[in-house]
Amino acid sequence: MKAVRGTKDITPDEVYKWQYVESIAKDVFENFGFREIRTPIFEHTELFIKGTGETTDIVQKEMYTFTDKGGRSLTLRPEGTPPVVRSYLENNLSAEMPVTKLYYIGPMFRYERPQAGRFRQHQQIGAEIIGSSSPYSDAELISMYLHFVSKLGIEDVKLHLNSVGCAKCKPDYNLALKDYAKKHFDSLCETCKDRLDRNPLRMLDCKVESCREIFASGPVILDYLCDDCRKHFDIVIKSLNMLGLQYNINPFLVRGLDYYTKTVFEVTARGLGSQDAIAGGGRYDNLIEELGGKPTPALGFGSGQNRLIATMEAQNTPFADPPVTKIYIAPLCESAFPKAFEIAFLLRQKGVSTEIGLDGRSLKSQMKTADKLRAKYVVMIGEDEINKGFVTIRDMVSGEQEAVDFQIVIDVLTKK
Structure with missing residues (x-):
């Protein structure tokens, strides 16, 4: 009998690496005022359809969904944000303080092709700030993650930034992008053709080189931002400059989830080849309302612990010594x-x-x-x-x- 494809045992000889990364995460996050939250590994399927987005690849292709003996459709959580938001609402965490800062560490499940740094069960480290619309919260969250990977000793880290706008300005960009894509329709891959009407922003996330070349000359979302989104993004950038943090503005960075608004970001590091992303996140100011709460601004990130450890190993980054028997x-x-x-x-x-x-x-x-x-x-x-x-x-x-x-x-x- 072998482990299920896409899963991996963490043996006693390796587990100290995981404990080390988790201990650094807890120390850094709690130093920034975040508190740990733990949610169930399975939720009602509807949570991810509404939260993650019905048109996303995660919901369309990658979820582990089953019907229990009571006839309920349940799903092993593919990502951490919707469960945290559900818990925030159900347990009325907003009553404790106006801005709630949470972090989590736990397994996520996605049915995708196993490859370097990518598993069907993977361990995710994430953090959320719920209740703040301030662009300084964006900068705080990003700076916290960069401090975390710095404490781990990971080198050649790059921060990629973009703004995907809001409900006010995103429709104008979507229209311009669709008009542009239609002019090149015959040259698009089948996935982009399918996304054209259902989720045009996701065309920018296409990995097919010919499509990437087409959209590289297309309309840029930063040119379509409303005044509020432009001001928000400018303050985020100025805050990162003030902290001395380097970044790259990538106008084609959109992330793979429907709920993002305004700031989105991705962090990459040398060591995993083409699969070099170790974290991604952004703002999701509409998600809490969509899941039944009051309009509440929020933002967060998720970081694959498997990828962090694989990156550290590829870079020969030292871990803390494994525990010894005295x-x-x-x-x-x-x-x-x-x-x-x-x-x-x-x-x-x-x-x-x-x-x-x-x-x-x-x-x-x-x-x-x-x-x-x-x-x-x-x-x-x-x-x-x-x-x-x-x-x-x-x-x-x-x-x-x-x-x-x-x-x-x-x-x-x-x-x-």
Whole structure:
């Protein structure tokens, strides 16, 4: 039996990397005033149809949807924002404070072709600011993410920015884009032809080179922004300049979700080839109202933890050292097990990382195990030790050994 295609086990030898990235995320996000939220991994399918967008590739092609025994249509969450918004509304989090800042870490599920840095179950790290229309919130969110990847040690990071306008100015651009696309209709790929009437902005996200060349000479959305969207985007840019953060304005960046308004951004890094995006996000000022709440401005991002780790590995970025066992206790005879078990229990109560050999193997075999665990000290207890009331402690670095009386062994080991 093997793991399902598109999924990946995270074994004990690798899990410390995930714990390290998550710990940095929590430290940085909480330093910026964000609080953690945890939502169920499955939701009513309607949440994603309304929230993510019925015409998106996610809803059309990539969701894991099933009918439960009660006849309800449920979906494993493909992204984090709609569940967080649903929870925000259901639990009335707006009553706690006018601006709610949340972050989450958890698995997402999308049925897509597995490739480097892309899985059908992937771990996502994300953050949302709900209740603020200020462009400074956009800059705060972006700067927080860049600070996070900087703390991870990821290099060659690039920030790509755009504004997709609002309900006031986006229709004019959509019309201009559709008129332009119709002039080149025969040269468009089938996907762009399908998107022309259903979701014209998504044509700009096409990966087919011939389509990209066509739209590179087409109308630019920044030329169609209303005064409010233009002012908002200008302040975001000025704020990033003030913070000394570099960016690239990409007028064809639209992101793959229908709910975005005004600022959108993407972060890329060297290491994953063509699949170099490690995060994406933007503002979604209409989403909360569409999901049944009052008109509430909001913004957020999602970052694939799988991609972050793959990028760090490709760049040879060091992770924190994996946890080590400080003490390994090796009972060498049947009569040694009670004392070995007692010592292990007392050390663990004092917070000392301790492992014990409970399977009666030879000293040589147990020493190999201790070495694999990178134990600093091995406590050996054989018949001679039991009869004389002491243990033998071996320093695994120097190889030196000392005999320590049962009465003081806990104090000696906790001070090492």
